[in-house]
Amino acid sequence: AKEKIRQQCNDHYVEDPQNLEEQAINLVGPDMYEKLIRGYTEKQWGRPCTELPAFIIRRIPVRFTYDNNYFYDTYQGIPTDGYTAMVERMIEGIEVKLHTDYLEDKSYWNSVAEKVVYSGPIDAYFDYKYGVLGYRSLRFETEVLDMPDYQGNAVVNYTDRETPFTRIIEHKHFEFGTQPKTIISKEYSMKWQLGDEPYYPINDRKNNGLYQKYKALTESENNVIFGGRLGEYKYYDMDKVVGVAFRKAREVLG
Ligand SMILES: Cc1cc2nc3c(=O)[nH]c(=O)nc-3n(C[C@H](O)[C@H](O)[C@H](O)COP(=O)(O)OP(=O)(O)OC[C@H]3O[C@@H](n4cnc5c(N)ncnc54)[C@H](O)[C@@H]3O)c2cc1C
Structure with missing residues (x-):
């Protein structure tokens, strides 16, 4: 794989890349670009990669292992009972005004x-x-499904251009839920305007x-x-x- 990617990068190298597509191909070659980067990036930004500036991706982390964690950090996890419980304990006795x-x-x-x-x-x-x-925004479509497990994983990314959402989150896998039903959220990238999140x-x-x-x-x-x-x-x-x-x-x- 390393040799193949190196070869493709050499064959398609562009001096002084002018857009994200050229930059990405310089970094990982055309196969990885087409499979993993193009569709996903175009959905994220709502524009073709040829119209996006090169500087958005200076570096693409590539690793040749079976470690499918997104981050490299030694310690990774979710607080027991989730963030709400953790924050509630952190601010116990402190006055908080909401809304x-x-x-x-x-x-x-x-x-x-x-x-x-x-x-x-x-x-x-x-x-x-x-x-x-300026910002990009997101829209979530959440569904309750009558099955214990939908995708076997907390997050699955859809890197193709045709699927309209960028990923599906299945919340129970963050805490190994054993409920008979499951809740999933489809995440759509969205144009932002003042007033949106x-x-x-x-x-x-x-x-x-x-x-x-x-x-x-x-x-x-x-x-x-x-x-x-x-x-x-x-x-x-x-x-x-x-x-x-x-x-x-x-x-x-x-
Ligand atoms: C879709 C998505 C996925 C992410 N996934 C991850 C991940 O997997 N891992 C990770 O490490 N990070 C992730 N992040 C990033 C993480 O959410 C941020 O790092 C974190 O929320 C930043 O904290 P913050 O305090 O700067 O901002 P925020 O969490 O946005 O907090 C700002 C607060 O200020 C309040 N506020 C704003 N204006 C006012 C006002 N006028 N009056 C009163 N209150 C106000 C807001 O209501 C909000 O509560 C993700 C972000 C997004 C958008």
Whole structure:
């Protein structure tokens, strides 16, 4: 496999790739590109790979093993009883207000707190004065099926162009559920507009430039810390976002 991929990369190498297709073929050759990357990427971004910029994939992790974990991390897992239970235990005894939009009464919240950590969209904080940052969104279709097991796995990705969804999540496999029924969610990539749930930042040059303008404004917001995937307009995995939060806390608390 290694030899085949190397050979294909050599045969199809393009100097200075101009789009995602050329870049991907440089990295893994045409067979892997067609089978695993093209359809999935076009669904994710809603555009042909030839019209997507090359810089979206600088690197494609390729491994020649039977390890089908998505990540490389030594320790991987889901908290016992799920995240809701874990977070409930973490915030026990701490006052939490739900369904409260900080931006609707910013000056009040700022007056009751010495420091505010704002994890919402950075452009919303500044009332979109320079324009709206772009995202991709997702739509989930959830079904209850009258069978104990649908796909034998928590996540199955559909990398072809014809299947309209990108993956099916079968929730019970995260906790080895033994229920007689099963719940699956089909995940569809979707165009985002203001008001939809922002999922994936589109870190192209235009949006990154816009983000930098907003970031410059945060300098004068002395008591507000902008953090997280929306506050920093950056895709973060959970461990990464927790890591940044720890570092920031150490920096602020000394
Ligand atoms: C489909 C999908 C799958 C993912 N899968 C994985 C995975 O398998 N593994 C992994 O490690 N990571 C995964 N992630 C990434 C993970 O979800 C993020 O790393 C994590 O949620 C980032 O945390 P955060 O605190 O920055 O942002 P969020 O979790 O989005 O939290 C921000 C919070 O701020 C609140 N907020 C925003 N604006 C306001 C406001 N004006 N007033 C009050 N509250 C406000 C929001 O309601 C929200 O609760 C996935 C992300 C997506 C979209």
